[in-house]
Amino acid sequence: MQSMVEIVNKAGCYGLLVDDMTDIAVLEQMVGFIQFFNHDTGRVQTGFLFMENLLEDSDSADSQTLFDVLCKTLAELKLSLQDMKGFVSDGASVMVGKNNGLAARLKRVNATIVSVHCICHRLALACTDTNASLNYINNVETMVTQLWKLFEYSPKKMAVYLKTQTEMKKIKLTSQTSRKTVAKKLKKACKTRWLSFESAVNSIYDEIVPVLRALEELQSDAVSFGLFKKMRTVKFIGAIYILREVLPVLAQLSKAFQRDTINYAHLEPLIKYTKDKLSDILDNGSPIEQLKIGLSDGGRLSSLDLNCTDHDESQLKSLMTKYITSLKENIDNRLGQSAPILSAFSIFDPTAMPTQDSPEFKTYGETAICVLAAHVFPSEGATMCDKLIAEWGKMKYDILSWKKDVPAVLPHTTPTEWCASRVVRMKSSFGYVYPELVQIAQILLSIPVSNAWPERGVSKVRLLKTRLRSQLKNDVMNALLHITLNGPELHSPDCDSLIHEAVRQWLALKKRRKLPKTGDASSNSASTEASANTESHTEMADASVQTEQIPITITLDEIQAEVQTALKLLDLGEFDDYDSDSDTEYSDTMSPFDLNILCDT
Known part of the structure; x- marks a missing residue:
């Protein structure tokens, strides 16, 4: 922990990622992570910072309480609030409220903080908005959830489904473990979990025929009969085929947003790629073609005796067009618009730099430079804007020369981040020529845009603090979370050195009694007998206490x-x-x- 704080202070700026949760002991906790540029490794790094009880000294977890706890914790960790340049949260009103949210209170102390609504949460909201705007897609999501509950909460119905499934697959299952393995193929769809709907749709796609046969056998039950009537239609099965094509594209975007270190430079290419993939699905109509193949003679759905008529095909095409079009619009509404300060960072993209003989080269980036100057140096005014424009006039020649050095493939970064990292790594030489722009490049790398790390932290808290360990205090929890989230890999050199350092510090706290080293009994027997009469040694008694050995001298x-x-x-x-x-x-x-x-x- 101490070493990470030293690296952060050496970096000069950092971004904060915050989320709140209620643990198993019904305590409202704030979980915080930190993002910064590590000069030693030359990479952006994110690590666990703290977990604090919000209601320890307060009656309500309002924005004022969050602000007080956060300021107190940063002061204890010796991190300056003025060095915070980015703040990301899940978008709750207590976090991003315009007047009295936590972000607003932080900006009153440090006006240069950039507040960001987590892109993963915004993507989930875009998908929710799309499902809510299309009644049938929303109904499909409801039926998927009802189907899971139908089998999950009834052993009798689960047994019927399992029997139908095994008979159709001609599998004989004798063990309880095998039965559970097959039964788990139906997944739960949860709106608060980003990728759960995709797994639920895939499970129904794989087992649609056994599911319908099981529902048909359970027609005496009203819920089963209702689901059977709604699901045994070409429209429902076609909607499952459409969702099976679309949801993996959205899941890929969500997983990219959850990457360890992602910043604003990654957003635009990822969003553009996702929208192009959705357009391709709409243009080629692959879900409907796959459905027609499945319903044809010899297809995987031929036993259902359903035909895809022209009317059904027209309905499905209309549904797919509305769904994908609405999805793209909501992605633009939720993710396309960004703060002007974030858009201004795009000047560090070498691939977007015009050529030197282009008429736009002379004034390229000057508007963005003024936006950055007004935000990063609000008290300097026009003077700092002129100074930054002068620095930018020289730096863009360097960035233009780097255009040919940009690798053709950047698997874990973007040209913008590659350029900003290069500027920061060359701080020793560039710091004299472009002192302010080097600082801006470092701010770009330290601003987080995703709240995925705090969500991981919340999951770790629930794994560590269970019902049987509900009395763990926060000091122990912080230590365990640092080991779990920030610790090196087991048996690695870093892990060995960390253990040796921890033992050294433990021994240095106070004078401790040391037990003698044990060796080979056969090789050390002579020396042991020789020293037994001259010096005493300690041994462990049955009562687990150290006692002095008393030699037997009585006759x-x-x-x-x-x-x-x-x-x-x-x-x-x-x-x-x-x-x-x-x-x-x-x-x-x-x-x-x-x-x-x-x-x-």
Whole structure:
């Protein structure tokens, strides 16, 4: 933790990713992550920062409480609020409220903070808006959820579905594990989980025939009969085919948004690619063609005895056109419009730079430079704008020369991020020529746009703090989350050095008793016997405490004398070997084993 804070302070700016949750102990917690440019590795890095109880000193988790807890935590971590340049949240009103949201309160202290509504949440809202605008797609989503509940909450109906499925596949399942494996193919669709609807649709697509046969056998049940009547239609099955083609494209975009380190430079190409893929599906009409093949003789759906008429095909084409068109519009509405400050960062894209002999080259980027100057240096005014334009007039020649150096394939970055990273890495030389633009490039790399990391943090909290471990305090939880989320890979050199450092610090806290090192008994027996008489050593007793070993120096005559003395004091008469009630007779002489027993007692 301390090393990460030192790297952040060395970077000079950072972005904060925040989410709130309620844990298993019904405590409202704030989970925070930090994004920054690591000069040592030359890459953008995101790491877990803190988890704090919001209601420990407050009665309500309002924006003022969030602000107070956040400022207190940053002060304890020795992170300056003035160095925060980006803030991303899930878009809740308590986070992004225009007047009194957490972002608004932060901007009153630091006006240069860029507040971003998480792109993953915005994509989910775009999909929700599309489903809500089309009644039939919304009905399909409802039926998918009802179907899962029908089988999940009824062992009898699940048994019928499983029997139908195994008979159709001609599979004989004897173990309970095998039955559960087959039954799990129906997935739950949840609106609050970004990718769950895709898996639910795929499961119905794969098992549509067994599902309809099971519903047909359960027609005595009203819900089963209603689902059977609605699902055994060409329109419903065609909608499943359409969703099966469209949802993987959206899931691919969502997974890209959930990447470890993603910034604004990635958004435009990803969105453009997604819209082109959706247009391709609409142009070639592949879902409807696949449906017609499946319903034909010998197809995977031929046993349903359904025919795709011209009217059905026309309905499905209309539904697909409306769905994809509405989806593209909602993506533009939710993701296409961005803050002017984020759009201005696109000047760092070498591939968009016009050639030197182009008429636009002379004034290229000057409008964006003024936007950046007004936001990053609000107190400097026109003076800083002129200074940045002068720096930009020279830097764009360098960026133009880098155009030929941009790799043809950038698997985990974009040309904009590649250029900004190069500018920051060359800070030692560029810092004298372009001091302000180097700072702006670093801000570009530190502004987060996705809240996926806090969502991962929330999942880890629920894995660590379970019903049986619900009393874990936040100091322990913070340590466990740092190990889980920020720790190195197991058995790696970094992991070994971290463990050695942790042990060193633990030993340095106070003087601790050290146990002797244990070695080979056969090779060390002589040295052990030689040292036994000169120095004592500690050993672990049965009661799990450290005790000093006492050498046995008492003889048999001394023991017998002590016994006789005790008998006289207790007035029990003389000691007789045959007075024992036991049937066992004692021998005239005692073995060393018997002597040890007496000494122990």
